[in-house]
Structure formats: structure tokens, C-alpha cells
Amino acid sequence: MHTLPDAFLAAIARGFPDDFASTDADDLRTYGRDWTRVFEAAPSLIVFPRTTDEVSRLLALANQHRVAVVPSGGRTGLAAGAVACRGEVVLSLSRMRHMAPVDVSGGTVRVQAGAITEVVHQHAGEHDMTWPVDFASKGSSQIGGNIATNAGGVKVIRYGLTRQWVLGLEVVLADGRVLELGGALEKNNTGIDLRQLFIGSEGILGVITEATLKLTRNPGKLDVLLFAVDDLAGVLRLFREVRRAPLVPMAYEFFTDVCLRRVLQHRTLRAPFAAPSSHYVLLEVERGDKLDDWIASLFDRELVRDGVLAQSPQEAADLWSLREGISESLSATxxxxxxxxxxxxxxxxxxxxxxxxxxxxxxxxxxxxxxxxxxxxxxxxxxxxxxxxxxxxxxxxxxxxxxxxxxxxxxxxxxxxxxxGIGLLKKAALPYTRTADEIAIMRAMKAVLDPNGILNPGKIFD
Amino acid sequence: MKILVSAKRVSDPNAKLAIAKDGKWIEGDVEYILNPFCENAIECALQIAEANEGTETVAIGIGDDETARFIRQGALARGIDRGILVSAEEASIDSDLIARIYQGVVHREKPDIVLLGKQAIDGDSNQVGQLLAEYLGWPQATFASKVEVSGNKAIVTREVDGGLETLEVSLPCVITADLRLNEPRFASLAGIMKAKKKPFDELEIDDLDLEDTDTKVQIVGLSTPSGRKAGVIVKDVTELVQKLRSEARAI
Known part of the structure; x- marks a missing residue:
């Protein structure tokens, strides 16, 4: 059992609202883990700040008492980056979900880190705009977590990663200092871009508390198609055609029949094809008049075995759920x-x-x-x-x-x-992709920004 | 055997609709879908055809070129043999005229079964199947959750209050489809390609020699639902009970 220093706990009781911290067993279990189920959750305390000032004072206090802090968003991560299994304090951003009005001419919106991805989509959608980072867990994931993990998802082929859609960040460092990085500037070539350093840093360098997000126009009407092909080579052959087709692809996703069977079993959905195939491709494109001819050419050249085209937004959602339901269905079954x-x-x-x-x-x-x-x-x-x-x-x-x-x-x-990301789960494998020099530089950066190592210790590297 | 099946387009229930300035119709860039109950009727027609060799299936829609697209992609692409579009402006027809148009098409096509959606999910009138059966003098089985055709009759299970009712109707007959009748198949791309080459007739209302083409229902006005009232937070159970009694009148 881990215990926090009495002086730290007393300072929290003195300096913060009554509902700031929780040791409730349910809270400890819930906020101590993400979507991975490899490590046992064992945090000591969960704190729920409402303002950047509260985050700053909490971190200064933790730094002074050498208390480890795990920043926590929607906890939908898959690398145990937000798991607290060593008696840490979990800093949940869930109460910081304010969203400022959309700046339509600037194409930006300022939100607090705890804003839910899907809620941000709806907020921007009222102005026919969107923040185009999109993935299956958008109903739970939070903006701060998306940025801290540089989240990808299903629209990367069209829009790129989270990194490309963040103009400014407010970050609290381990000692409580607050950095305002970038603001709402599209252009800002004034030395090393510190903002990019925090994007994808998995909470080991600082806690993201606010962000200015870049928005784009909502895409027009979309068509969703599902193809059946024989093997991965078929998936790749079809992809080469998509790259050259007179279409704007929004998503090109594939899955195998093993995935499909698990999804159909878990969600009791209707099978898309009468006969199963080894591999499937979900293609989403902006609606255009060249689609029909292109589809006909695929059949003429026998590039696909079978295919369906969603006839309504409901059918489009049904086809998407075959793909987006995979991760959840594998874990559920x-x-x-x-x-x-x-x-x-x-x-x-x-x-x-x-x-x-x-x-x-x-x-x-x-x-x-x-x-x-x-x-x-x-x-x-x-x-x-x-x-x-x-x-x-x-x-x-x-x-x-x-x-x-x-x-x-x-x-x-x-x-x-x-x-x-790396989190706890892929730590040992990091050297397969990053060289010893690179890892040494990462450690040096960590030492500058968090010399006492209180921020998300043990994540990415020890 | 020959089956005539409906393919009506409706506004997407998830889309936001704007009411036209005269307050009598919707306007703007409306997203349409095929009426889900028509999709059940189409699936039912296809299943009957698959079980009874030599069955011809014909889809009918009333409207403009956009409606034609729904007949092709929603019905022909799923496997219906041919399509008929009767040109009309949707805003200017009512359930009674739709039933009479169907009657005129039935006289030309002479189907053994007319399969319709039980209602369109935008107008929610739920009248066409019943009116059509009356005008034709045919038996009707509405709200079908199961349909079996054997010989010269159809056994239809219908969902009624508190249970199921099973009817036997002689052919020709009118059947309207309920949601639990089946799960409509996806339109295959091969089917969509084939649909382009399937026979497709376009008719005018005048071609049907109807005795009566008057509409009996006029839309006087449309309005959007009033917004939901904001919730209130009560301070204790006593106040909750009091409000449930005095304001909500729930207890």
C-alpha cells in the first residue's frame, strides 16, 4: 500500500475545494486505468481540478513533496499511458471541459483539455466546421489526451494526425509554471516550436490544460462502400487504385473476416455479404459523379470480389460500425x-x-x-x-x-x-524503433522540464 | 406470380428540416432516404421471389428524378426486376391520390400481391395500403411481421395490441410491411451496376386513366416541435414530490 506524505494531503485539504480530491474505491479503480487490462490500477488519490490555476498549484505541491502524478483524460488509451499502478495521484482533467465560442473567420476554437472529442465536433458543427481528428472512442476521449498522445484514427489519410490540428497549447510544467505556446497563430517561426514537443509526449513533460484547435470545413455528403477482396495483396491493389481515382478518399480501412465475425457476434449486426471473404475494405469518399464509373471499372478488372454501397446515413453508420466495433468487440468476446x-x-x-x-x-x-x-x-x-x-x-x-x-x-x-504510443505497455520495445541517441535526447529533455521525475513516471522509458 | 412493391423516398429523420416560407412544405438541401418500411416490403418481395421461381417483382415510386434514383438504388439494386416512376410533385399529392395512382398501376400490371410499407415515416399517414385495398376490392393484411405465400393464398402474421394475429388472405391481396418483418439486405455494387440496365418505365398520372385525381387533404401549415423546457434542480425530496404533484401532475 502506497501512502502519500501527510504534509501533501494536509496542503490539499487546506488549499483546494472539498470535492477536489477523492479516495473513493470506485474512483480509484475507474481513474487508475485506461482501456488496457494488463496492469492493476492502484492510485492513491484522484484529483479533479476545475482551473489551470488549480492544476498549477497541485503540481507545484506534488513537485515539492516528490509525489508522482498521472495526467488523465478519457482513459481510452491502449498503451497504459494513463494507468496508475504505483500509488500515484491521478490528475483527471474531466471537469475542465469549457469550450469558447468558435472563431469562424480564424477557423479555430479554444477548449479546455477535458472537453470530449465528440462534443467538440458538435460544437464546431454548429458552424458547419469540424476538428477532423476522428476515431472510434471519440465519445469518451478528451482533447487533452488526444493531444498528449498525438491521436490518429480513421481519417488520417485525409487530414493527418492530431499534431496538424493544434495551433496553441497551454501547458503546466512539473513545478507549476504555466506556458502559453503558440496561441492561435497559424504562422509563428520564432525559434524551436515547444508546442510540438508536448504533442505526443504522453504526459511526461507537462500537463496540457487548454488548446486552440484548428478547424476545417465539414466535408460534403459522403458515400461509404464496403468491398470484399481475397487477401492483403488485394487490399493493397485496391488502395493503389484509390490513390489514383478521381475521388477524395476520407478513409480507407481494412479488416479480416476474423474481426468481422467477432463484431457480428458481439453487436448482433447483419452480415454485409451473403458469402464471407478473407479481407474487407471500408472506403469513405466525398460524394461525386465519378464514383459509378470507377466502381464499374473495379468489377471489369476483377479488383474486388463483391461490394456494397450504403444507401442511407443509417446504412453508412451500420457499415462503419463493422469497422469501429472491432476493438471493443475483441475485448468483449x-x-x-x-x-x-x-x-x-x-x-x-x-x-x-x-x-x-x-x-x-x-x-x-x-x-x-x-x-x-x-x-x-x-x-x-x-x-x-x-x-x-x-x-x-x-x-x-x-x-x-x-x-x-x-x-x-x-x-x-x-x-x-x-x-x-508507448506508455507502460511498449516500453521494452522502444529500442526497436528509436536509437540509443534518440532515447538519450528524450531523457535529457525530460530532465530539463521535470527534474524530479514526478510527471507520469515509468511511461515511455524508466 | 407478380409482386408490385412500393419505393417511396422520405426525408432523413436524423436531418434538420427547414420549413418553406409559405409554411406548407419543407425546403432546402434535404437529405432523403428510402422509407424503411418500404425497404422491409422490398426485402419481403425478394424473399418471396427467391422461394417461388418465375416470380416477377416490380417497384413503383411517385415523384421526380430523385425518386427514380431511390427506385433504382433502393429496389432494383437489391434485386427487384423492374421499376415504374409516376411523375408527380410530392407536395401536391395526398394519401388518397397515391392510392388511386397505385390502383391505376395495378390495373396495368395486374400483380398478384401489392406489398407496401405500412406507412411513410415522414407523413406517418398510414392510409395508402388500406385505401388501395378498398379501391381494388381486394383483401388486405396490414402491419405484417411474417408473410408466407402458398398456392393462391398468403398467410400473414400481424402485430396487434397485446399479441399476434394470423390471417389467411386469398390472392390478389394488399400486404403492408412492419419493421420486424425482416432485415433488409445491403444493395450490392454488382446490383447497383445491373440496376442501370433494368427496365424502367416513366408514366404520367394522365396515362393511368384515373376517374378521380383530386386531392382531399390540404396542408394548412407545418411547424417545428416546440423546444424542450430546461430541467430544474430541486433541493430535496420534498420539493421533488411537490413539483411532481403540482407541475408535472405525475403523482
């Missing part, structure tokens, strides 16, 4: 060991053909669910725990097998974590 890797798109085919051999050697006959964002070279690989295997044995086995896969990733100049 079994225990997945997740990997989120990326490769240069050009290397995907060579990589996956070698990967099959690794799977056959390491996981003979196991169920492996693969899906991902082909346009970004991003594969989500989920090895499902066999029903008759204990959790600990399964994790140990998977960890061992990961090494073979990561070596293959490194050989093809890929990344061992494309969009989920």
Missing part, C-alpha cells in the same frame, strides 16, 4: 494481445508475407485479428488468447513472440507503435 505497428506503405506486402511465417511458428492455429489503416501503413494486430490458456502464460508467450515481429518491423524501417 475474448482477450486480445494488441500490437499497433506501422510500415512504409511500399513495404507492407513484403512485411506481411514474412509476418505469416512468424505467426505460424509462434501462434500455430491461434486466432489473429488484423485490421488497420492501410493508407497510413498502420496495422492493428490482435492475437486472441486461446480459451484454454491462462492469462499470465498467454501474456508471457505473446511478449516473447512480439520480439520476432518487432525485429521484422525494424528490418522494414517501421514503427512498433504507430498511434497508440
Amino acid at each position: 475474448g482477450m486480445p494481445h494488441k500490437n499497433d505497428i506501422s510500415l512504409p506503405v511500399a513495404a507492407l506486402e513484403a512485411f506481411t508475407s514474412r509476418l505469416d511465417a512468424v505467426f505460424q511458428a509462434r501462434y500455430p492455429g491461434w486466432e489473429i485479428a488484423v485490421f488497420g489503416h492501410v493508407g497510413d501503413g498502420n496495422l492493428h494486430i490482435n492475437v486472441m488468447k486461446p480459451d484454454d490458456m491462462a492469462k499470465a502464460a498467454f501474456l508471457a508467450h505473446a511478449k516473447e513472440a512480439d520480439r520476432d515481429m518487432f525485429a521484422l518491423v525494424a528490418e522494414h524501417h517501421g514503427s512498433i507503435s504507430a498511434e497508440h
